[in-house]
Amino acid sequence: MPDPKAAPPLTGSAAEGEMRRLTRRSFATGAVAALAGLGGWRWLTAGAALEDGLPWPLRRVLRFNQRLAEGYSSPRRLAPSFPADSVQGPARTNGLVGLSGEVKASAWELRVRHEGRRAEQVVSLRAVQALPRTDLVTELKCVEGWSQVMHFGGVRFRDFVTRFGLATRSGRAPDPETNPQDLYRYVYLATPDEGYYVGLDMASALHPQTLLCDALNGQRLTRQHGAPLRLYLAVKYGYKSLKRIGLIRFQDQRPSDYWAARGYDWYAGL
Amino acid sequence: MNRLEPKHPRAVRWMHWVNAPVLGVMIWSGLLIYWANDVFAVRAGGVTLFHFFPGWFYRALGLEHGLAAGMAYHFAFMWLFAVNGSLYVLYTLISGEWRHLLPNRHTPREAWQVVLHDLKLRKGPLPRGKFNGAQRLAYTGVILMGAGSLLTGLAIYKPTQLAWLTSLLGGYAWARGEHFALTVGYVLFFVIHVAQVMRAGWNNFRAMVTGYELVPVEEQGHA
Numbered sequence: 001m002p003d004p005k006a007a008p009p010l011t012g013s014a015a016e017g018e019m020r021r022l023t024r025r026s027f028a029t030g031a032v033a034a035l036a037g038l039g040g041w042r043w044l045t046a047g048a049a050l051e052d053g054l055p056w057p058l059r060r061v062l063r064f065n066q067r068l069a070e071g072y073s074s075p076r077r078l079a080p081s082f083p084a085d086s087v088q089g090p091a092r093t094n095g096l097v098g099l100s101g102e103v104k105a106s107a108w109e110l111r112v113r114h115e116g117r118r119a120e121q122v123v124s125l126r127a128v129q130a131l132p133r134t135d136l137v138t139e140l141k142c143v144e145g146w147s148q149v150m151h152f153g154g155v156r157f158r159d160f161v162t163r164f165g166l167a168t169r170s171g172r173a174p175d176p177e178t179n180p181q182d183l184y185r186y187v188y189l190a191t192p193d194e195g196y197y198v199g200l201d202m203a204s205a206l207h208p209q210t211l212l213c214d215a216l217n218g219q220r221l222t223r224q225h226g227a228p229l230r231l232y233l234a235v236k237y238g239y240k241s242l243k244r245i246g247l248i249r250f251q252d253q254r255p256s257d258y259w260a261a262r263g264y265d266w267y268a269g270l
Numbered sequence: 271m272n273r274l275e276p277k278h279p280r281a282v283r284w285m286h287w288v289n290a291p292v293l294g295v296m297i298w299s300g301l302l303i304y305w306a307n308d309v310f311a312v313r314a315g316g317v318t319l320f321h322f323f324p325g326w327f328y329r330a331l332g333l334e335h336g337l338a339a340g341m342a343y344h345f346a347f348m349w350l351f352a353v354n355g356s357l358y359v360l361y362t363l364i365s366g367e368w369r370h371l372l373p374n375r376h377t378p379r380e381a382w383q384v385v386l387h388d389l390k391l392r393k394g395p396l397p398r399g400k401f402n403g404a405q406r407l408a409y410t411g412v413i414l415m416g417a418g419s420l421l422t423g424l425a426i427y428k429p430t431q432l433a434w435l436t437s438l439l440g441g442y443a444w445a446r447g448e449h450f451a452l453t454v455g456y457v458l459f460f461v462i463h464v465a466q467v468m469r470a471g472w473n474n475f476r477a478m479v480t481g482y483e484l485v486p487v488e489e490q491g492h493a
Contacts, residue, residue, distance in 0.1 A: 011487055015274040019476075019484055026480040030287070037291060054342050061346040072431060079430040080437060139442055141429065144337065145307030147442045235430050263338030265345070270430040 053263030066267040073269065075176075075207050079138045079234035087137065087151050087217050093224045094142055097258065098191030099244055105228035112166055115184065115251035123164055125228055128212055131155040131163055136211060136234070141270060143237040143259075152232045153215030158206045167202070167250050174206055188255035189231060192246030199255030199266065200233070200240065209234035212245070237268045272484040277400065277477040279365065285358045286478060292350045295343060297453055301333045302340025310450055322450070348423065355416045370400040372410055377403040388466075412459050415452050422449040 010018050048055040054062075108125040137151045158174065165171035168182045176183060187205045190197035204210065210233045214221055221227040226243025233240055239259045249255070260266035278286075305328055311321040328334050362368045380403025386392035388404075396402055401409065425436040425445040439445040467475055477483040 010274040012271050015272050015484060018274055019480070019482060022480040022482055023476060030479055033287075041291075053338065058342040058346050061349070062342060065345055069428065069431065077431050077433070080433050139429075141442065142307075143341075145303065145446065146309070259338075263342070265341065270428060 052261050062265050062267070066265075066269065069267065069269050070201070070203065073203065073235070075203070079209055079270070082137045082139070082149050084135070084137050084151055084218075086149050088149065091150050091217055091225060092142075092146070092148055094144070094238065095196075095243075096224060098193055098195030098197075099223060099226070100193075100195075102223065103228055103244065108228045110229070110245060111247045112164070113247070113249040114166070114169075115249070115253070121164065121166070125214075127164075128155060128160060128229065129214060131159050134211060136209060136232070138209065138234045140232075140238050140241075143239055143264065143268070151217045152211055152213045153218075154211040154213035154229075154232070156208060157210040157212055157231070158208065160212055161206075166248075167205075174202075176203065176206060184250035185252045186250070186255050188247075188249040188251060189242045189245055190247045191242070191244045194247065196242065196258050197256065198231075198240045198242045199257040199260070200236075201267070204233060204235050204240075204269065207233065207235050235270055237270065239264065240268055271487045273487045275483050275485045276481060277483045278481050279361075279367065280481060281361050281365075282358070282367065283478060283481060285354055285361070288354050289351070289358075292347055292354060293456065295347045296351055297456065298333075299340045299343035299347065300450075300453055301328075301331070302336035303344060304450065305333050305335075305340075306337040310447060322454075345427070351416075352420055355413070355420075359413065371406060373403070373406045377406050379403070381407050388469075408459065408463070412456075415455055415459075419449065419452045422446075422452065425449075 009015070044055055044057060048057055050056070051059045105125060110123045110125075110128070112121040112123060132155065133153065134156050135151065135153050137149060139147045140150045141147045161167040162173045167174055167184055167187070169184070170182050172182065174183050183202050185202055187200045187202065188197065189200070210231070213226075213230050213232050214228060216222075216225050221230060223244075226245075229245050230243040231241050231245060240257075254266070257266055259268075304322075308322060312319045362371060376397075380397050382403075383392060384396060384402050384404035387394075387396055421435065422439060422445050424432055425439050426442060426449060429436040429442050429445075436442055436445055439448060473484055
């Protein structure tokens with residue numbers, strides 16, 4: 001819309017002269033902005049110090065994204081579940097780190113530790129399996145980009161910590177709503193040799209779709225899928241669903257994580 | 271004789287030129303991610319006509335083994351893309367620029383005339399105006415594509431927290447395909463956009479940098 005109060009448009013040589021002036025000024029500004037952008041990019045991609053394989057500003061943004069997601073996420077938000085017969089084909093595997101050698105399910109034990117406590121608890125596989133069973137048919141999302149409907153059978157992680165008095169300082173059942181201070185902030189889980197390990201925020205660990213599993217697609221777990229006991233989370237990429245759990249540790253410091261140490265997001269929340 | 275006329279507001283120029291490299295980074299990091307599971311192809315009757323992408327493409331552009339970095343860049347620069355795009359929409363709404371950009375009742379006919387003109391099938395002058403019908407469709411369309419990228423992107427970024435959105439888009443695998451298809455759309459837009467800008471010439475291009483255009487005085491009153 002032309003402004004009636006504005007001066008009449010320039011014409012002829014006055015217009016040409018003004019255009020030359022505007023062109024010089026705008027292109028100079030553009031060149032400075034482009035150089036600044038290029039410099040910033042070169043610094044980000046090649047200059048900034050790396051933090052676990054990523055330029056530190058990107059790690060900062062990932063943490064910011066995590067805080068935002070944690071503010072929004074809720075244990076009531078569930079991954080969609082599917083009818084059991086929508087499972088198609090054999091379950092894909094990806095990653096066998098920490099799974100070398102055979103395991104004996106009959107004598108399997110979980111070692112459970114709490115930060116600042118000397119005593120280690122030992123929970124037998126049989127004691128875990130005695131908990132109320134849950135079946136979950138959801139779509140596993142691999143960080144690579146593929147997804148597959150899988151049917152996991154096991155027990156809720158929340159039931160597990162409640163039954164054995166874990167994850168809280170008092171030993172009472174977790175109560176994230178009214179007594180969050182009683183809970184440790186994080187969980188660290190690892191294979192018996194600690195060749196593969198994951199760190200989880202407590203909210204994700206206690207999510208109703210987080211299971212300790214001994215069955216996949218109606219069969220007992222195979223070695224490739226993490227026998228005799230593995231983790232499954234619907235709220236994370238597959239790389240957080242640790243196979244062959246040997247060690248669980250509750251702590252307040254953010255635990256290390258196998259793939260986060262190799263440039264991936266620590267939170268990996270879906 | 272020429273007359274100096276304002277064309278593109280300063281805010282629009284800045285947001286346009288900020289968007290260009292930001293979208294470039296989004297596509298580059300998106301390709302780093304896509305490489306890890308490059309399942310899309312154009313198929314007809316069980317025959318693959320074109321696979322996205324052949325191996326030489328990744329090798330030539332250095333897109334192999336970059337999933338972790340790709341995700342980090344994608345989930346950082348998405349903020350710039352979203353904020354810049356939202357500011358643009360907000361600005362066009364508040365400033366009234368939308369009147370030049372949104373399709374109106376003349377647009378379909380005009381866009382068709384432009385296509386015939388550009389294919390040299392139609393002689394005679396095109397309708398005057400800041401943006402012709404074809405431009406209105408293209409520039410409104412690409413903004414809708416941007417909104418589509420944000421929505422399909424959110425659906426595959428948080429498929430559990432935003433499960434309703436993911437389901438609405440046909441599920442996780444579909445949303446991933448839609449997100450990819452939109453990117454192919456940007457590349458097509460870019461090719462046509464650059465070709466048209468080159469055809470339109472220096473005066474037109476300069477207006478996207480300076481904000482002003484030199485218009486022949488004879489046409490006064492027809493703008």
